[in-house]
Amino acid sequence: MAPTALLSVSEKEGLVPLAEALHHTHGYRLLSSGGTAAVLEAAGLPVTRVAEHTGAPEMLGGRVKTLHPRIHGGILARRQDPSHQADLLAQGIDAIDVVVVNLYPFRETVADPEVLWETAIETIDIGGPAMVRAAAKNHADVAVLTSPGQYDGYLAALAAGAVDGAYRTQLALAAFRHTASYDAAISAWMGERLAAGSPSTDEAPATFVLSLPLRQVLRYGENPHQSARWYSDPRAGWGEVEQLQGKELSYNNLIDLEAAVATVCEFGYGEGRVEPAGGERPAAVVVKHTNPCGVATGGSTAEALKRALDADRVSAFGGIVALNAPVDGAAAEHLAGLFLECVVAPAFSPEARERLAAKANLRLLVLSPQAVRRAADQQLRSVLGGVLVQQLDDQPVEESAWQVVSERLPTAEEFEDLRFAWRLVRHVRSNAIAVARSNCSLGIGAGQMNRVGSARLALEAAGDGAQGAVLASDGFFPFDDTVRLAAGHGITAVIQPGGSVRDRDSIVACDELGLAMVTTGRRHFLH
Numbered sequence: 001m002a003p004t005a006l007l008s009v010s011e012k013e014g015l016v017p018l019a020e021a022l023h024h025t026h027g028y029r030l031l032s033s034g035g036t037a038a039v040l041e042a043a044g045l046p047v048t049r050v051a052e053h054t055g056a057p058e059m060l061g062g063r064v065k066t067l068h069p070r071i072h073g074g075i076l077a078r079r080q081d082p083s084h085q086a087d088l089l090a091q092g093i094d095a096i097d098v099v100v101v102n103l104y105p106f107r108e109t110v111a112d113p114e115v116l117w118e119t120a121i122e123t124i125d126i127g128g129p130a131m132v133r134a135a136a137k138n139h140a141d142v143a144v145l146t147s148p149g150q151y152d153g154y155l156a157a158l159a160a161g162a163v164d165g166a167y168r169t170q171l172a173l174a175a176f177r178h179t180a181s182y183d184a185a186i187s188a189w190m191g192e193r194l195a196a197g198s199p200s201t202d203e204a205p206a207t208f209v210l211s212l213p214l215r216q217v218l219r220y221g222e223n224p225h226q227s228a229r230w231y232s233d234p235r236a237g238w239g240e241v242e243q244l245q246g247k248e249l250s251y252n253n254l255i256d257l258e259a260a261v262a263t264v265c266e267f268g269y270g271e272g273r274v275e276p277a278g279g280e281r282p283a284a285v286v287v288k289h290t291n292p293c294g295v296a297t298g299g300s301t302a303e304a305l306k307r308a309l310d311a312d313r314v315s316a317f318g319g320i321v322a323l324n325a326p327v328d329g330a331a332a333e334h335l336a337g338l339f340l341e342c343v344v345a346p347a348f349s350p351e352a353r354e355r356l357a358a359k360a361n362l363r364l365l366v367l368s369p370q371a372v373r374r375a376a377d378q379q380l381r382s383v384l385g386g387v388l389v390q391q392l393d394d395q396p397v398e399e400s401a402w403q404v405v406s407e408r409l410p411t412a413e414e415f416e417d418l419r420f421a422w423r424l425v426r427h428v429r430s431n432a433i434a435v436a437r438s439n440c441s442l443g444i445g446a447g448q449m450n451r452v453g454s455a456r457l458a459l460e461a462a463g464d465g466a467q468g469a470v471l472a473s474d475g476f477f478p479f480d481d482t483v484r485l486a487a488g489h490g491i492t493a494v495i496q497p498g499g500s501v502r503d504r505d506s507i508v509a510c511d512e513l514g515l516a517m518v519t520t521g522r523r524h525f526l527h
Contacts, residue, residue, distance in 0.1 A: 003097040004074070006031045007040070008050075008066060008128065011102045014148040016043045018100065021155050031096070033058070033065050066127040075099060075134040079141045098143045098154075099135035103128040103182050110189045111235045113374075117193065124186055129179045136179075139172035140165060146178040184211030208389060210380075215239060221251045230254065237375035238367070244353060246342070246363030253320070253342055253363065260287040260322035261344060261367065262394070263427040267297055269324045269346070269369055281439075282325040284308035286316045291447070293319065295424050296440040302330035309334060311441045312461065320344075327352045335362075393524060397423060401521045405498070405507050410516035414470055414493040418518055421472035422495050426524035432474035433458040433482075435466055435491070442469055451475065455482045459489040466490045474524045476500040480509040487513040497523040 005028040009015055012035075019040050022028040032040055033050035040047045051057045054068040074096035077084040088095065104125040109115055135144035143163055145154055150171065157163045187209050212231035221228035228251045232239030238254060249257075261269070267283035284304040286294035294311035298304030301323055309316050321335070321343045329351030335343060336355055344365040348356075356362060381388045399419070404410065410418060421436040424444075428434060433445040433454040443461030445454030451473065459466050467490035476499045477483060483506045486494060494510065498519030510517040 001094065002027050002029045004029045004031055004094055005098045005100060006071070006075070006096050006131065007100040008033055008036050008131065009100060009102045010104050010125075010128075011148060012036070012039055014151045015039060015100075016045075018151045018155065019043070019045055022098070026158055028098070034062065063126065066131055069093065071096070071131065072134050075131065075142055076138050077141075078138065096135075096142065098145065099131055100145045101128050101131050101135075102146050102148075103132075103178070106182065106189075107185050110185075120189065125182070129182060132175050132179050136172035136175035139168040143168050144171050144175045146175050150174070181211040181213070184209045208387060212239075216248070218251050219248065226251075233375075235374060237371055240368065240371035240374075241344075242366040244348060244364040244366060245357065245360065247361050249342070249363060256287050256290055256320040257322070257342055257344055257365070259290040259292070259427065260285050260320045261372070263287070263292050263295060263424070264322040264324045265372065265394070266423040266427070267324055269372055282323065284324075285322045286312070287320045287322070288315050288318070291428055291444065292424065292441065293444060294441055295436075297420070298439075300330065301325045301328060302334060305331050305334045307440045309338070312444075316340075329355060332356050335359075393426065393526070397520075398522070403498075403519050403521070404516065405503075405519050406510040406515060406517040408511070408514060408516045410493045410518060414516060415518075417470040418472065418493055418495040421470050422520060425472040425474050426526065428474065428526065430474055430525045430527060432524075432526065434472045435459060435462040435469050436472070437465065437469035442466065451477065452479075452481045452485060455485055459485065459491075462489070468492055470494065472496070474526065476503065476523065477506040478502060480505040482506075483509040483515065483517075484513070487515055491515065493517070495520065497521060499523070 005022050007015065007019060007030060015036065016039065019030055023030055023045055030040060030045060030047045031050060031053055032047050037047050037049050050066055050071065054070045056068055058065045069091065070093050073088060073091065073093045077088050077095055079095070104123050106123045106125070109123040110120050132144060132146060135142045143154065145151065154163070157167055188211070191205065212233055214229060215232045216230045218228040218230055220226055234240065238257070243249070264283050264285040281297045281299060282301040282304040283297045285292050286308050293315035294308040296304050296307035296311060298307055305323065316338065318339055318341060320341055323345040325345070326347035326349060327343065327345045328349045332352035332355040336359065340362060342363040342365060344367050346369060347366060348364060353364070356364060377392050377394070379390050379392050417437050420439045421434050424436060424441060425432050425434040428444055429447040431448050431451045431454045433451065434441060435443040435458045442465040443458040445457035448454040448457065455471070462469060469491055470493045471486045471491045473482065473494070473496040476497050478500050479502060483494060493516040495518045498521060507517060
């Protein structure tokens with residue numbers, strides 16, 4: 001008896017050439033249903049419809065088509081098991097040798113945030129995963145193809161007589177990953193929908209499920225001896241980014257880009273995740289090794305960019321630039337003479353693209369506000385044997401909770417600078433200190449083992465610019481040493497979370513030295 005191929009696919013790419021080769025070249029009988037059968041019949045191929053094969057018509061509006069013993073018996077029967085073969089013979093069931101199935105487009109359906117619950121539920125495939133899992137389970141005898149990308153390789157192996165057990169095992173692994181990813185997409189969507197309608201989302205699911213398609217095998221990881229891969233949702237965040245020019249993104253590029261965009265979003269990014277406080281101006285951020293080294297706002301994109309670069313041009317060399325407004329020709333002029341790895345913005349004007357085209361290795365990236373908005377609000381980090389999951393630290397600043405704890409009130413100008421410095425310091429690695437004035441960073445101290453050490457770095461970087469500037473700290477002051485150091489460099493106001501058992505020491509130092517101090521009631525450690 002001729003071998004049998006069962007074909008039932010949502011994605012029709014490559015279907016007809018595969019079926020033609022199976023039938024005309026290798027003598028397979030074609031078994032199919034629904035739209036797949038219609039495509040094959042239109043191509044002039046002889047097809048046995050599933051309903052004809054099983055003797056059971058499709059029912060429940062198509063919900064039940066392939067769920068039948070003549071289908072699953074033909075897939076699951078072990079060829080070398082006499083009892084299985086006896087069962088097939090007794091029931092008049094033909095063996096099925098290759099199963100070609102890909103599933104209903106659930107991800108594509110729920111990509112629309114307005115999709116109806118009922119519509120999404122009807123896009124959950126039942127018969128398809130059942131056939132895929134059955135064929136993958138019986139990979140000792142059955143080949144299963146779940147992607148058009150496998151068709152040419154399978155036909156080549158078939159022609160060479162190389163569809164052996166090892167090859168079928170690899171196909172089975174791909175099939176189980178396919179159904180696992182499909183189920184993960186369904187559970188993730190359903191969980192998000194139910195959480196959105198629930199008054200409380202504090203209850204953690206018993207199992208954390210994540211399914212992301214491979215976007216790119218990276219050249220290497222943080223260092224050349226480390227392998228790395230990039231998995232991403234193609235409809236959100238960096239998975240949706242458009243690269244206009246430049247080399248492939250690297251692992252380190254992506255890590256730095258994440259830090260840069262998180263920082264610039266503090267000052268508004270269209271419909272991005274962080275809601276601006278109102279009246280936001282263009283902002284620019286320069287990042288080096290995940291830390292901002294220059295941050296500024298301005299009356300135009302070009303002004304903001306120049307101010308951010310001027311904040312620390314030495315550190316900006318080889319850095320990452322993020323802007324929250326379109327890059328125009330004037331802004332591009334400030335980029336053209338620099339060595340940078342990446343520039344990311346909501347858009348680039350034709351003039352900007354033309355001006356930067358000569359920098360062939362510079363990566364220009366368009367990240368839409370919608371892509372930022374659609375990204376998940378959870379942050380993942382691997383640990384030995386597991387994953388830590390936390391909510392992103394991206395909540396809007398709540399100035400209503402701030403308190404002036406010093407005798408002297410900050411001036412209006414100081415308060416504006418404190419607001420800017422606080423929004424900046426939350427994106428600096430702890431222990432974090434930022435010195436700023438006139439909506440521009442002057443010095444940043446990051447990642448030191450003690451807070452006064454970070455303060456020294458920030459104040460030294462600010463130099464004479466610290467005179468009349470403000471200082472922000474991501475965590476409380478455990479001692480008054482940072483306040484006294486800041487005053488010695490000319491700082492006039494400080495902002496910090498408060499909450500230390502020795503808060504009073506720092507407040508007394510401020511009053512003694514004439515500084516204003518504001519506490520926010522919220523810390524922003526970044527590890």
